[in-house]
Amino acid sequence: MTATEAAMPVLQLRQxxxxxxxxxxxxxxxxxxxxxxxxxxxxxxxxxKSTLIKTIAGAYKPDEGDYIFEGKVxxxxxxxxxxxxxxxTVYQDLALCDNLDVVSNLYLGxxxxxxxGLKSMDLLNETEMERRAxxxxxDLSVKIPSVRVQIANLSGGQRQSVAVARSVxxxxxxxxxxxxxxxxxxxxxxxxxxxxxxxxxxxxxxxxISHNVADVxxxxxxxxxxxxxxxxxxxxxxxxxxxxxxxxxTGAMLPANAYGEAE
Amino acid sequence: MMKTQPTNLAAAPNNWREALAExxxxxxxxxxxxxxxxxxxxxxxxxxxxNFLTPLNLTNLMVQIAAMGTISTGVVLILLLGEVDxxxxxxxxxxxxxxxxxxxxxxxxxxxxxxxxIVVGALVGLLQGWWISSFRVPSFVVTLAGLLAWQGxxxxxxxxxxxxxxxxxxxxxxxxxxxxxxxGWVFGVVGVVVYALIVxxxxxxxxxxxxxxxxxxxxxxxxxxxxxxxxxxxxxxxVNRNANAAGIPIQGVPTAVIIFMTFLIIFDFITxxxxxxxxxxAVGGNTEAARRAGINVNRIRITIFMxxxxxxxxxxxxxxxxxxxxxxxxxxxxxxxxxxAAAVIGGTSLFGGRGRIWSALLxxxxxxxxxxxxxxxxxxxxxxxxxxxxxLLLAVTIxxxxxARRENSGR
Numbered sequence: 236m237t238a239t240e241a242a243m244p245v246l247q248l249r250q251x252x253x254x255x256x257x258x259x260x261x262x263x264x265x266x267x268x269x270x271x272x273x274x275x276x277x278x279x280x281x282x283x284k285s286t287l288i289k290t291i292a293g294a295y296k297p298d299e300g301d302y303i304f305e306g307k308v309x310x311x312x313x314x315x316x317x318x319x320x321x322x323x324t325v326y327q328d329l330a331l332c333d334n335l336d337v338v339s340n341l342y343l344g345x346x347x348x349x350x351x352g353l354k355s356m357d358l359l360n361e362t363e364m365e366r367r368a369x370x371x372x373x374d375l376s377v378k379i380p381s382v383r384v385q386i387a388n389l390s391g392g393q394r395q396s397v398a399v400a401r402s403v404x405x406x407x408x409x410x411x412x413x414x415x416x417x418x419x420x421x422x423x424x425x426x427x428x429x430x431x432x433x434x435x436x437x438x439x440x441x442x443x444i445s446h447n448v449a450d451v452x453x454x455x456x457x458x459x460x461x462x463x464x465x466x467x468x469x470x471x472x473x474x475x476x477x478x479x480x481x482x483x484x485t486g487a488m489l490p491a492n493a494y495g496e497a498e
Numbered sequence: 499m500m501k502t503q504p505t506n507l508a509a510a511p512n513n514w515r516e517a518l519a520e521x522x523x524x525x526x527x528x529x530x531x532x533x534x535x536x537x538x539x540x541x542x543x544x545x546x547x548x549n550f551l552t553p554l555n556l557t558n559l560m561v562q563i564a565a566m567g568t569i570s571t572g573v574v575l576i577l578l579l580g581e582v583d584x585x586x587x588x589x590x591x592x593x594x595x596x597x598x599x600x601x602x603x604x605x606x607x608x609x610x611x612x613x614x615x616i617v618v619g620a621l622v623g624l625l626q627g628w629w630i631s632s633f634r635v636p637s638f639v640v641t642l643a644g645l646l647a648w649q650g651x652x653x654x655x656x657x658x659x660x661x662x663x664x665x666x667x668x669x670x671x672x673x674x675x676x677x678x679x680x681x682g683w684v685f686g687v688v689g690v691v692v693y694a695l696i697v698x699x700x701x702x703x704x705x706x707x708x709x710x711x712x713x714x715x716x717x718x719x720x721x722x723x724x725x726x727x728x729x730x731x732x733x734x735x736x737v738n739r740n741a742n743a744a745g746i747p748i749q750g751v752p753t754a755v756i757i758f759m760t761f762l763i764i765f766d767f768i769t770x771x772x773x774x775x776x777x778x779x780a781v782g783g784n785t786e787a788a789r790r791a792g793i794n795v796n797r798i799r800i801t802i803f804m805x806x807x808x809x810x811x812x813x814x815x816x817x818x819x820x821x822x823x824x825x826x827x828x829x830x831x832x833x834x835x836x837x838x839a840a841a842v843i844g845g846t847s848l849f850g851g852r853g854r855i856w857s858a859l860l861x862x863x864x865x866x867x868x869x870x871x872x873x874x875x876x877x878x879x880x881x882x883x884x885x886x887x888x889x890l891l892l893a894v895t896i897x898x899x900x901x902a903r904r905e906n907s908g909r
Contacts, residue, residue, distance in 0.1 A: 333783055334851035344788075355774035366709060
């Protein structure tokens, strides 16, 4: 049992539903993530994982249900409102600018500047940005040749690490990672998994979407299984097996409920 | 695993050869090919005609490229966004016509005519940028329509006479006045001192923040090379260029050169050191990423189209001033193609997000030097076009090859 079990979730969705025309993408889904915890969100294609993540990220507004952050019901209608709360999302396509260096990407849209009176003419404070970027990457043990190297010259794993580092630079409390290890090699996958565990050590609530059940077992504390727009099962990673999780994903073997009983 | 790449001022590897090889592998050659190209061009023309590298000819060259280079500065901005502007040449012609009509036909003061022409340019850019952003029409098409429409507007503004001579002294002086010798030196020395202060200040603040810095020697070299080039340029333009030593001396830095340099410095500063400049590169590199980072992409795009068209107008004013007239061919012919070619030859990528404002100067120098050198050799313009075309093709190929190397490196 994780230490935080009894505590209040840092982020919680309650009875959330979302329709797209005739498709019921989410039906009465509950979701919660605690601080100091890695939650894996798994499920087959079309299970509703992406819709759920986008709802948490503020990209979709649910038709019904509550968004509860640190115990308070809040209204999140845009990605900006989510990031303002401290909920950061790292999408699969990373959203980095290849032509800019690591420092510029870490600070993109939130540059450290000296004010000049006109916002767009504010002067970039490169020294300060580089100093702090170096610090953050060192704290997270992200290994790159230099913080001034262009993203185009980094490996896939390094890019993923930079994207994750960007999400935790801003006092974020929850980080959503969409397929963080897809398309990575063995060594690079290991780097990213280490990084995920370090995010947890820093006290963040981490939500990982993944197809790869083996990877999920290595990094997560809890596993939430989605199926056909519903949350069908929850497992404590330490007390579950691969077969149980896969059974829940396919619907072949639904367990009794959360941590053992059917939902 | 890669080694540290030399970037900005920071972390220059000790071994320059290694650094160079690294940049080649990563596809970050920047302006290097064009500088080598310029040296080759200079050697070739000088060995054929010893009049090429003379103060008279080189000063003429600088004045010849000032208008093209100014238009090209705007084109660099557009290319950084990953867009294209085919209307730049015609906008320059329209601005020249507006200025000429205001000053010669309506007898307005020169200042009003100049501001009026630049405002017309900026409004054209605003319209085109807004259209591209609002209706999601590719910039290629919108500015192609502009190429036609602004040509019509220019003919309309010029009216039946078709050609308007400019006799206003102030406007003629924009391109043709020569600064007093001492003032040329003041510009040069102040420029070099300010540059040196900026570089050293940056070096110091990086050291204070315990960030990697290159060797102090490298910094000194940089300041030395830039300073020496600037001062050598001033010295050269201050030499009496009149072949008849007994005649009235022709000496001093032409104002057109100062104006062009000022644009380069201002826009290099904006693109490299301001929030706006950073966003321009971000939009050019990955528009979706820029949008997700909260950048107002449309505002950046519209602003850039406005700035680029205003710069094209300034280029048109310089050209009209040099010609003492605005006429039916102002901004026609190869003006647009030279401006785009200059930006690309100078090292700005057609694929967006890569390049520096200085490529407008370097590329304009290449195109200007080829034209100028061939004129000295009295070659036909047919050959001039073919050679310029070949150089452009070479530059674009280097750009594409760099891009391919970039995509292969690192993964």
